Amino acid sequence: MGRGNPNFDIRDARLARKGRDRTEWAKKSMPVLSQIESAFRKEKPLKGKTLSACLHVTTETAVLMQTLEAGGARVSLCASNPLSTQDDVAAYLARELGIRVFAIKGEDRATYYRHIRSALAHPPDITMDDGADLVSMLHSPNGGSATPIGGTEETTTGVIRLRSMAARSVLRYPIIAVNDADTKHLFDNRYGTGQSTLDGIIRATNRLLAGSTFVVAGYGLCGRGVAMRARGLGANVIVTEVDPLNSLEAVMDGFRVMPMARAAREGDFFCTVTGNAHVIRREHFLQMKDGAIVANSGHFNIEIDIPALEKLSSAKRTIRDFLDEYRLRGGRRIYLLAEGRLVNLAAAEGHPSSVMDMSFANQALSSRYLAREGRGLKADVHHVPRDIDREIARLKLRALGVRIDTLSAEQKKYLSSWETGT
Numbered sequence: 001m002g003r004g005n006p007n008f009d010i011r012d013a014r015l016a017r018k019g020r021d022r023t024e025w026a027k028k029s030m031p032v033l034s035q036i037e038s039a040f041r042k043e044k045p046l047k048g049k050t051l052s053a054c055l056h057v058t059t060e061t062a063v064l065m066q067t068l069e070a071g072g073a074r075v076s077l078c079a080s081n082p083l084s085t086q087d088d089v090a091a092y093l094a095r096e097l098g099i100r101v102f103a104i105k106g107e108d109r110a111t112y113y114r115h116i117r118s119a120l121a122h123p124p125d126i127t128m129d130d131g132a133d134l135v136s137m138l139h140s141p142n143g144g145s146a147t148p149i150g151g152t153e154e155t156t157t158g159v160i161r162l163r164s165m166a167a168r169s170v171l172r173y174p175i176i177a178v179n180d181a182d183t184k185h186l187f188d189n190r191y192g193t194g195q196s197t198l199d200g201i202i203r204a205t206n207r208l209l210a211g212s213t214f215v216v217a218g219y220g221l222c223g224r225g226v227a228m229r230a231r232g233l234g235a236n237v238i239v240t241e242v243d244p245l246n247s248l249e250a251v252m253d254g255f256r257v258m259p260m261a262r263a264a265r266e267g268d269f270f271c272t273v274t275g276n277a278h279v280i281r282r283e284h285f286l287q288m289k290d291g292a293i294v295a296n297s298g299h300f301n302i303e304i305d306i307p308a309l310e311k312l313s314s315a316k317r318t319i320r321d322f323l324d325e326y327r328l329r330g331g332r333r334i335y336l337l338a339e340g341r342l343v344n345l346a347a348a349e350g351h352p353s354s355v356m357d358m359s360f361a362n363q364a365l366s367s368r369y370l371a372r373e374g375r376g377l378k379a380d381v382h383h384v385p386r387d388i389d390r391e392i393a394r395l396k397l398r399a400l401g402v403r404i405d406t407l408s409a410e411q412k413k414y415l416s417s418w419e420t421g422t
């Protein structure tokens with residue numbers, strides 16, 4: 001609904017009420033962002049700024065959009081993945097908040113990129129990205145000549161792409177790596193991805209995990225969360241890795257670690273979270289058991305080599321929402337979830353609000369920092385200022401009702417001295 005309308009392209013405006021109710025529910029678990037929203041409403045730090053955001057269109061994103069608008073920004077929003085949009089939220093933002101929204105769950109590739117172009121139609125002062133597709137588009141030959149004051153990036157894969165642009169001196173403006181803030185990746189990537197990935201796999205399959213063998217590819221922050229939660233549900237977890245340190249950590253955390261070539265024979269469930277390409281490929285499909293279930297929770301749908309799976313298959317059919325059966329020649333079946341896209345956002349609702357509270361507090365405060373200081377920053381990838389990160393941790397603890405100790409004068413002196421030994 002709205003094709004050709006410069007202000008929105010959404011599935012169905014009649015879903016707005018549902019989107020508003022669900023956003024209200026999410027907001028109850030987002031005390032830090034709500035506090036920032038109140039401050040923004042008074043201070044208007046983004047007054048007169050145009051902001052283009054490319055994020056998963058979820059209830060938590062709606063709370064972030066409310067915050068940015070409260071701060072005085074004019075926002076355009078598109079999806080950062082074709083399958084992650086919650087259509088009721090898109091309707092709420094477009095119809096009730098007047099935000100320019102271009103996002104439809106299940107949109108095809110051409111529509112996905114058209115929507116990114118629409119979100120850039122008003123040249124942005126600030127960009128907010130999740131995966132760097134918006135920034136890439138802005139740097140492409142038909143991306144226009146706008147040079148924003150600055151931008152923010154939400155996820156690991158986006159930060160990797162932006163660092164590569166900066167290293168080749170093609171990045172035109174400064175970007176803050178929100179992903180790298182401690183109050184983001186230590187919580188969102190681990191606890192958010194951990195819980196929501198299992199949620200997505202369970203909703204798509206309704207299978208029991210207890211007693212199954214669950215293979216997690218990648219033991220970074222997301223992989224740790226997925227492995228921890230799969231074990232919590234009673235699965236025997238195997239980790240595959242390429243990094244010796246992370247492998248060692250997985251071993252000492254009590255997981256079996258082995259190459260995918262061996263894990264492929266053992267797994268009932270597979271989940272990739274590496275940010276890398278073709279981690280599960282032809283030779284692995286050929287080893288898998290009949291009935292193996294394969295999913296991805298990394299940013300792009302390239303971690304599983306789907307073209308190779310298609311080539312090996314004689315038939316394909318959709319059995320349930322987000323669950324496709326591939327019948328291999330010879331009769332074995334492999335089940336692919338959510339077309340290999342982020343299973344937690346496609347088959348479930350993404351991270352719980354409480355954890356997005358901190359990620360999006362970083363987004364909001366980083367955009368205020370860019371509005372104030374962005375012009376003085378180099379065209380490079382920058383850290384979230386340390387005081388923002390610590391302030392978010394303090395606010396979150398306070399919201400949780402957790403109090404902590406403070407250093408005494410004697411302790412401060414001791415920690416800054418070297419004279420005292422045994």
Ligand code: NAI
Pocket residue numbers: 155156157158185188189193217218219220221222223240241242243246273274275276279297298299300342343344345351
């Ligand atoms: P990370 O860099 O902390 O971890 C990735 C791990 O994968 C590293 O330990 C690396 O050694 C390993 N790896 C790389 N190639 C591999 C291979 N061929 N086989 C096995 N292991 C391999 O990254 P993080 O933060 O865990 O993110 C992983 C992916 O998940 C990224 O694409 C990120 O953007 C995405 N992400 C997804 C979220 C979601 O909602 N589903 C949320 C946050 C991040």
